[in-house]
Amino acid sequence: MATKKQPAEKKFSKEILIGLYMNYVLEHEHMPKSVYKFAKENKITEQQFYDYFGSFEGLRKGIWNQFYLNTMQLMHKSLEFEAFTPREKLLTFYYTFFELLTANRSYVLLTLNENPDKFKNLEQLKELRKDIRVFAKGLISEGNENKNNQILKQSETVFSEATWVQFLFILKFWVDDNSTKFESTDIVIEKSVNTVFDLFDNTPLERVIDLGKFLWKEKMN
Template identity: 65%
Template sequence: MSTTKKNTTTKKSLSSDKLIALYMDYVLENEKTPKSVYRFCKDNKLKEDEFYNFFGSFESLQKGIWERFFEHTLKVLETSPEYHEFTNREKMLTFYYTFFEMLSANRSFVLFSLRQYESKLKNLEQLKGLRKQVKHFAQELINEENETKNLKVLKQSEAIFSEAAWIQLMFLLNFWMDDNSAKFESTDVAIEKSVNTVFDVFDNIPLERVIDFGKFLWKEKMA
């Protein structure tokens, strides 16, 4: 009877977030990914079919981790009363600051995950779900701004802006991975300058920001 009760309790408490936490712990403690779902479940006293109730493979679980990073970031933003009063520029800045704070809190896992394979493209496959989320987030920002503009010629392209936001995130991610500054302050500066540059490009006043951003990148590269 006690065994049945224990198994029932485990089943009830199991969730996709719990599986993600177990997977991240395994990777950090063993400095490698699990060899099989069967072995991973056995080590964590789970049935294999319980894993498949949430993820079809380790690859889908890895994608789920990045999607959770995004979802938790958005949840933090949505619960802030000030956020809803921000301009789109401020919303994007706050999004990046919060997102990279979350990455920094999980830096050891993120660095392992993004350097797992020799092929950079293979490492980036886990970001497919995150890419959709970030592009959708950027499209919503531009939709809000376009609704306030009466002239079609002044409206910003949602597709271009959302793609720019994704490229920007990839640049910032690479920057953050190599950032050795205290509290990753250089990444914060890169976020501010890159976001201002992108928004200024869409506001048709890019020159000063682009030059300033270029100087910053050159300084960081040569340091």
């Protein structure tokens, strides 16, 4: 008589650990008090936790990094993505990233409003900041390759930092957005990205310098 084959046991992974942590925070509305208690409650070993993260703070940063990695994975599934312009790639990134955030909105809102000190809540975004700046540098580098005039080329450092500031602005808007299906956030994403790229694409450096000189003269008069 044939015996029924038992399903293979699912291997423990970083994604499973992240899921356990997010569920804990949502159910208890606070971070676990210790790795020992967290592991015991979730029937895992402390070693399984430390195989992936050295602390809960590291795990919290890892969750945002995972949001980024999942976003990149989803984008690159599209065969059309590589043919997109830098503007289209940044738009696609924001739309995809905030779709993932929306799917995890309860956790994100809880952790971003956990501490009265708003800047302390942003510490969990440190790794994400590195990820977004690297992504943005790649976009502006790609854009610069298509510009023959050296003076029209933009600084990768300035653009990457501007993209991070832009992301924080959109994140704050999304947190406060009460529109249906967060349609207002979609509009903000489109307008902010188009504004930045219109400036970079159509504003030669000499025009910026001329504007700066004009404003300086006006201030002095």
